[in-house]
Amino acid sequence: MKRNVAVLVPGIIFAVLSSPLVAQWPRVPPPGVPKDAGGRVNLVAGAPRTPDGTPDLSGIWDVSPRREKPGEAPPGRPPLAIFADIGVNIVGGLPFQPWAAQLSKQRVANQRYDNPDALCFPQGPLQYHLDPQPRQIYQLPGRTLIIYESNYGRRTVYTDGRPLPTAGEPQPNWHGYSIGRWDGTTFVVESNNFRGVQGGHPADGWLDQMGSPFTDALHLTERFRRVNFGNMEIDITIDDPKAYTKPFTVRVEHVIVADGWEMVEFICHENQMFLKLTGRG
Amino acid sequence: MTIRAAVLAVSIGLLLAASPVVAHHAFSAEFDSEKPVKLSGVVTKLDWTNPHAWIYVDVKDEAGKVANWGFELASPNGLMRNGWTRFSLKPGDEVTVEGSRAKNGSTVANAQNVILAKTGQRLFAGAQ
Numbered sequence: 001m002k003r004n005v006a007v008l009v010p011g012i013i014f015a016v017l018s019s020p021l022v023a024q025w026p027r028v029p030p031p032g033v034p035k036d037a038g039g040r041v042n043l044v045a046g047a048p049r050t051p052d053g054t055p056d057l058s059g060i061w062d063v064s065p066r067r068e069k070p071g072e073a074p075p076g077r078p079p080l081a082i083f084a085d086i087g088v089n090i091v092g093g094l095p096f097q098p099w100a101a102q103l104s105k106q107r108v109a110n111q112r113y114d115n116p117d118a119l120c121f122p123q124g125p126l127q128y129h130l131d132p133q134p135r136q137i138y139q140l141p142g143r144t145l146i147i148y149e150s151n152y153g154r155r156t157v158y159t160d161g162r163p164l165p166t167a168g169e170p171q172p173n174w175h176g177y178s179i180g181r182w183d184g185t186t187f188v189v190e191s192n193n194f195r196g197v198q199g200g201h202p203a204d205g206w207l208d209q210m211g212s213p214f215t216d217a218l219h220l221t222e223r224f225r226r227v228n229f230g231n232m233e234i235d236i237t238i239d240d241p242k243a244y245t246k247p248f249t250v251r252v253e254h255v256i257v258a259d260g261w262e263m264v265e266f267i268c269h270e271n272q273m274f275l276k277l278t279g280r281g
Numbered sequence: 282m283t284i285r286a287a288v289l290a291v292s293i294g295l296l297l298a299a300s301p302v303v304a305h306h307a308f309s310a311e312f313d314s315e316k317p318v319k320l321s322g323v324v325t326k327l328d329w330t331n332p333h334a335w336i337y338v339d340v341k342d343e344a345g346k347v348a349n350w351g352f353e354l355a356s357p358n359g360l361m362r363n364g365w366t367r368f369s370l371k372p373g374d375e376v377t378v379e380g381s382r383a384k385n386g387s388t389v390a391n392a393q394n395v396i397l398a399k400t401g402q403r404l405f406a407g408a409q
Contacts, residue, residue: 024366025361112309118310120332133356133358149358264358264361266332266356267331268331268332270330271330271332271333272332273333273353274310274311277311277383277384277385277389279385
């Protein structure tokens, strides 16, 4: 590449990307962001801590773009899940019960018409973890809140020592019921009381975009580990004997949003065309 | 830093900045990737709405008959995070849109590329 062209190309790209940067969301970087000598966000700085000494998971998190192939995960590390298919990197696929495998196939063959993501309903727990829209964690005394930008997601993780309620009591709901505790530097969240496929709506019980089902027997365990300032690893175990022959675990990776972007409202029903374009509304 | 390294660094930086936004829903339920369209016309409206932004374009066929086409874009949040706003395109702008037509045969498509005629600028890139 000639020198003048080499200079021109990034200049044009910069101009193109810069031109619409008017009337933007005001970007105010959060306080306390560690910087390196060059003034850039130091993603590998130590994870922040709360006054009581536990790691502080608070922040806005994007799903990592990192990908791998089936079987590539090193021994002892769960395979990475992706938004489109949480079992894509599990050698042999998800351990479906026969009816659950059939339902997943039916949902895909039916154009995913009942995907809660497309219908603006609350997503399944893995959809929320993997959606390209961000999520914000608020770690507070006695509870941790997780707000998902996509599809009105809102979870309360109780950390006041209360036990997990009996399955079926209280009434199961879309986001389940969650309690959390610290195991060293790992935040362990256990959840039950999800609606599952018994919930009564065809959008109930979707773990992912493949329609991998879950039932009201789902016991979800999420192990959050903020490995440094910029990175979170979440190992998620799906234990649902009604839908799967054995529990299985996948990993989700998140990266911090520290450049001043905030959560932005996402009123999914505002101009929902999905039903109209699929001949149902 | 050599020129080539500088170009590479800038390009990588731009790729990282322009984080892709996956389509909100099951694309295949609404649109047919086997029915590509490439249409030019005049923008009549930009709806900066959730879960998808939409642009509407008057397209004239060979017989001179005008049809108003609707093109689905990414979500406003995703577009905004990649530097675009509701002012990035205005009624009266001439554009060429490449995309995939709706399965129901209506004058609707999912837009993959929106090119502004007067500058050649590719609008709403990075948030497909």
